[in-house]
Amino acid sequence: MQRLDSAQPISITLDGTNYVLWAQAMSSFLKGKKLWRVITGDIIKPTKEATESQDKYADRLEDWDSKNHQIITWFRNTSVTSLSLQFGRFQNHDGPAKAIWDFLQERYSTTGLAHQYQLLNHIHHLRQEPGQSIHDFLSQVYGIWDQLALSQPEWSSTTDAQKFIGYRDQQRLILLLMALTIDFEPVRASLLHRSPLPTLEEAISELLSEETRLSSLKPKSMDTVLATLHRRSTQQINYGVNQSQKIPNSCHFCGKTDHMLLNCPVRVCKHCHQVGPGHYQSHCLQNPDNANKGSPSNSFTAQPSAGPTAIGSRTATAPTSSAFNNDVEDILKKLLSMSNTQQPAVLSTVSSEFPQDPWDKP
Numbered sequence: 001m002q003r004l005d006s007a008q009p010i011s012i013t014l015d016g017t018n019y020v021l022w023a024q025a026m027s028s029f030l031k032g033k034k035l036w037r038v039i040t041g042d043i044i045k046p047t048k049e050a051t052e053s054q055d056k057y058a059d060r061l062e063d064w065d066s067k068n069h070q071i072i073t074w075f076r077n078t079s080v081t082s083l084s085l086q087f088g089r090f091q092n093h094d095g096p097a098k099a100i101w102d103f104l105q106e107r108y109s110t111t112g113l114a115h116q117y118q119l120l121n122h123i124h125h126l127r128q129e130p131g132q133s134i135h136d137f138l139s140q141v142y143g144i145w146d147q148l149a150l151s152q153p154e155w156s157s158t159t160d161a162q163k164f165i166g167y168r169d170q171q172r173l174i175l176l177l178m179a180l181t182i183d184f185e186p187v188r189a190s191l192l193h194r195s196p197l198p199t200l201e202e203a204i205s206e207l208l209s210e211e212t213r214l215s216s217l218k219p220k221s222m223d224t225v226l227a228t229l230h231r232r233s234t235q236q237i238n239y240g241v242n243q244s245q246k247i248p249n250s251c252h253f254c255g256k257t258d259h260m261l262l263n264c265p266v267r268v269c270k271h272c273h274q275v276g277p278g279h280y281q282s283h284c285l286q287n288p289d290n291a292n293k294g295s296p297s298n299s300f301t302a303q304p305s306a307g308p309t310a311i312g313s314r315t316a317t318a319p320t321s322s323a324f325n326n327d328v329e330d331i332l333k334k335l336l337s338m339s340n341t342q343q344p345a346v347l348s349t350v351s352s353e354f355p356q357d358p359w360d361k362p
């Protein structure tokens with residue numbers, strides 16, 4: 001099935017300011033359709049020959065008229081409404097398509113001083129956007145260069161014309177390098193320090209190679225990097241929460257939450273083999289490490305509960321294990337009732353005052 005080109009044959013819509021780009025695209029399209037000779041005037045309105053029948057002449061006239069109106073339709077579909085409404089006055093011309101083309105060319109191809117000022121001001125302030133490719137930036141730059149080229153003088157000497165083209169391309173190269181982002185600074189410095197300067201096309205080729213190299217150094221997009229950072233941050237936060245939930249608030253020996261380690265009823269000291277609450281293993285009198293520590297005032301022990309006689313025989317100078325256990329339990333409960341943010345420091349203090357032997361840990 002033949003492709004339908006009548007809707008919009010080119011992607012550029014003529015608005016007056018982009019005539020050069022529009023004319024280039026449209027002329028290429030018409031040449032591809034073998035209709036450019038209608039625009040140049042080589043194909044004119046047919047006239048009836050003396051020996052030609054009326055039907056044959058009508059067919060040739062219809063074919064010529066069809067080609068003209070096909071071209072006019074493309075002109076309308078690729079122009080803003082304010083321009084396309086002006087095409088109607090050319091319908092009765094002997095070559096309406098050529099007449100419209102000449103009208104647009106005469107109106108928009110000439111570059112007055114004000115237009116040149118606008119174009120030069122634009123090209124001097126134009127800068128490559130971060131992330132914009134060289135190809136995309138060149139499409140903007142060449143659009144302005146092509147419009148400025150319409151105001152260039154015509155040279156009668158081929159030698160002078162070549163010298164001017166060389167000078168023009170050198171100025172274009174400088175403007176192009178000025179407009180590039182900081183990513184291309186190494187290549188820009190290299191090109192500017194060469195003698196003689198490379199041609200415009202050679203410089204563009206090197207810039208494209210540098211762009212390819214830079215893109216290979218950035219395999220991850222910004223979204224991927226941000227997602228990775230977010231995931232790591234979330235993991236760290238969750239890790240902190242889990243660690244805060246592991247603050248000791250239960251017995252390390254049996255794991256129950258209704259008492260602390262010091263009051264565990266099933267704990268067994270490996271030195272004196274006492275079962276139940278009473279003392280830390282590090283404070284046990286039978287601990288070999290405590291053999292040379294002197295008086296029992298440095299160690300808090302729990303005597304076997306052998307009845308009232310044993311209880312009454314305890315000295316008044318040493319605190320009883322029951323009273324000590326109750327005091328420690330009260331202190332720990334008060335400390336653990338503090339805010340969560342204070343618990344690590346509090347527990348560290350308690351740990352330093354009441355050191356625990358490895359046996360005391362789960």
